Amino acid sequence: MSATDVFAPAKINLTLHVTGQRDDGYHLLDSLVVFAPVGDRLRLTPDGALSLQVDGPEAAGVPSDGSNLVLRAARMAGQESGQITLTKQLPASAGIGGGSSDAAAVLRALGRDVPPEQIAQLGADVPMCMKPRPQRVQGIGEQLSVAAIPSLPALLVNPRVSVPTPSVFKALRDKTNPPMPETLPKFADRSDCIDWLATQRNDLQVPAMMLTPAVGVVLEALHTLPGTRLARMSGSGATCFALFDDTEAMRFAEISLRAAHPDWWIASGLLGDQVQKSAPSMATQEA
Numbered sequence: 001m002s003a004t005d006v007f008a009p010a011k012i013n014l015t016l017h018v019t020g021q022r023d024d025g026y027h028l029l030d031s032l033v034v035f036a037p038v039g040d041r042l043r044l045t046p047d048g049a050l051s052l053q054v055d056g057p058e059a060a061g062v063p064s065d066g067s068n069l070v071l072r073a074a075r076m077a078g079q080e081s082g083q084i085t086l087t088k089q090l091p092a093s094a095g096i097g098g099g100s101s102d103a104a105a106v107l108r109a110l111g112r113d114v115p116p117e118q119i120a121q122l123g124a125d126v127p128m129c130m131k132p133r134p135q136r137v138q139g140i141g142e143q144l145s146v147a148a149i150p151s152l153p154a155l156l157v158n159p160r161v162s163v164p165t166p167s168v169f170k171a172l173r174d175k176t177n178p179p180m181p182e183t184l185p186k187f188a189d190r191s192d193c194i195d196w197l198a199t200q201r202n203d204l205q206v207p208a209m210m211l212t213p214a215v216g217v218v219l220e221a222l223h224t225l226p227g228t229r230l231a232r233m234s235g236s237g238a239t240c241f242a243l244f245d246d247t248e249a250m251r252f253a254e255i256s257l258r259a260a261h262p263d264w265w266i267a268s269g270l271l272g273d274q275v276q277k278s279a280p281s282m283a284t285q286e287a
């Protein structure tokens with residue numbers, strides 16, 4: 001039998017409003033999420049007992065045992081056989097949901113009906129990664145509604161410092177912040193969308209910068225690039241994104257950033273575009 005290849009795109013929180021906290025400690029969110037054409041790749045081969053091999057430029061430190069979300073998702077779907085190779089292109093613990101997107105990609109590839117409540121047990125980010133398209137995410141990550149977002153030329157930048165999500169939530173002082181408007185605006189065009197995004201927030205950005213000063217260094221570098229319209233952190237960090245008016249401005253800024261910071265993980269491409277299953281167009285560079 002032949003192998004199945006799946007693409008697990010990076011998740012970007014264009015906004016991330018923390019609007020409350022549940023009794024169990026989980027935080028209520030209101031977030032606009034898009035996906036990028038950069039991501040991990042998975043190959044599922046149907047022979048032998050269920051096993052996982054992790055390779056690729058970002059594999060270091062990613063577990064290949066039963067704690068990997070890929071194996072947890074496969075077992076949850078009732079899969080007992082087959083070799084899975086996970087090629088990590090996304091840095092781990094980076095606020096771009098790498099592990100969650102990997103888990104969702106396996107569930108998509110296996111095509112079994114797993115109840116949404118079970119999928120959410122893999123992680124708050126996994127439900128939104130099941131259908132990688134622009135969406136508004138509420139609750140603790142389980143309430144999803146499709147959103148209309150124009151494609152956004154972006155740089156994604158990680159200073160190669162991992163940030164544990166629980167510590168960032170813990171460091172957030174005010175847990176109850178305003179949500180996004182009940183009805184999202186209808187964007188006339190890309191520029192209109194970026195203008196509106198600039199009025200919104202990532203409430204985890206300040207606590208992440210306090211815990212990890214490198215986040216502030218990245219944001220400063222992105223703000224000073226030519227053509228940056230908006231720079232913000234994604235998720236709990238440390239990956240940040242910068243948005244541009246067009247792909248030319250994005251590429252120009254990318255060249256300058258790569259020259260200044262050859263040690264950072266940098267990717268570029270159109271966020272929110274229909275993510276291609278097998279032919280991602282985002283360029284990445286290894287350190």
Ligand SMILES: C[C@@](CO)(OP(=O)(O)O)[C@H](O)COP(=O)(O)OP(=O)(O)OC[C@H]1O[C@@H](n2ccc(N)nc2=O)[C@H](O)[C@@H]1O
Pocket residue numbers: 013016025026027028029031094095096097100122123124125126139140141165166169234235236237
């Ligand atoms: C912050 C976000 C925003 O999209 O992204 P990342 O930074 O992980 O990419 C997510 O909510 C993260 O989702 P995920 O990383 O899957 O979370 P989980 O594994 O379920 O939870 C990790 C820890 O984050 C905290 N957590 C997570 C989600 C949430 N709504 N409230 C929380 O307080 C809890 O401390 C939890 O123990």
Ligand SMILES: Nc1ncnc2c1ncn2[C@@H]1O[C@H](COP(=O)(O)OP(=O)(O)O)[C@@H](O)[C@H]1O
Pocket residue numbers: 061062063067068069070086091092093094095096097098099100102103125165235236237
């Ligand atoms: N497939 C996977 N890819 C990356 N990390 C994984 C995976 N499975 C489990 N993990 C563990 O999950 C943690 C969070 O990883 P990740 O999903 O990349 O974080 P984030 O959502 O912040 O980007 C890592 O520290 C790693 O130990």
